[in-house]
Amino acid sequence: MKKLKNLGDRHSCLSFGGQECLPHDDLPHDDPTHDDPTHDDPPRVAGDPALVALAAALRADAPAGIIDPAFRAALRAELVGSVPDLRYAPLATPVGQVWVAFAGDKLRLISGKTEAEFVAGARQVVGAAPARAAEVPARLARRILTAIAGQRQVVAADELAGLTPFQRAVLAQAQRIPRGEVRSYAWIARAVGQPKAVRAVGTALARNPLPLVIPCHRVIRTDGALGHYSGGGQLRKPDILAYEGVNLDQLQALTRAGLRFRGSRNTKIFCLPTCYSMKHAQERHTVYFHSADEAVQQGYRPCKLCRPA
């Protein structure tokens, strides 16, 4: 335990005694009062008892850590709001077992990690440790399973408590990616009006508190690599994408060949490779492009569904 000597000195200096004081930072290093042991004596104060109590508190021993964990937890709770009745339970899904934290009729956290990791994560993300429940309420379980089946779910603002407007915008864009398709981090960055914030998009998606409901697994790197996934443990990005019908091998082979867009000779429209509108296009009517410019130069226009450029 360290004594907050300087803080005590500063306090007595500024508040008590009546003598004229320099601001602390301006004190010369050889200021005699700094090494004077009598300067640590309780200040003589006549007046506000609250001020006396504050002075006493400032003179007490400091906690071992600079940031008191209890203070940090209280601050987080203050920022993300209190979470009454936060509970959690496991849920079996077609893509693996997940842990689900919920409060009332709101989802708060989903993860494929171990139970211990999940509870620790809930403390960090939601700001409170959830209590174990027998099962996920039917309505919430249905929302998760329906999302996995490909139906977009409405996510309430308080299910994303503590997230920044940018993080919310990124997650909202991820929700617009249809099942069976993928988009790049750069595509999301462009869609939220921050084309240079590709890395920040990656961070926001990696911190998605509700994977599966918010399908961040549908966002991969422009080079075809899968990138980080917030699901963890049993939830694996390639497995979920395969479950949704994405042909990753084909997609990555195209990427390796430098081919990023597919066009239809019939419609003269070009798309991202996984766009639904190209799903049933015949290979003999399909043309591939290295860049959007190349497609445009050859008389193709961008698809309005997948917005490739």
Ligand SMILES: [Zn+2]
């Ligand atoms: Zn398209």
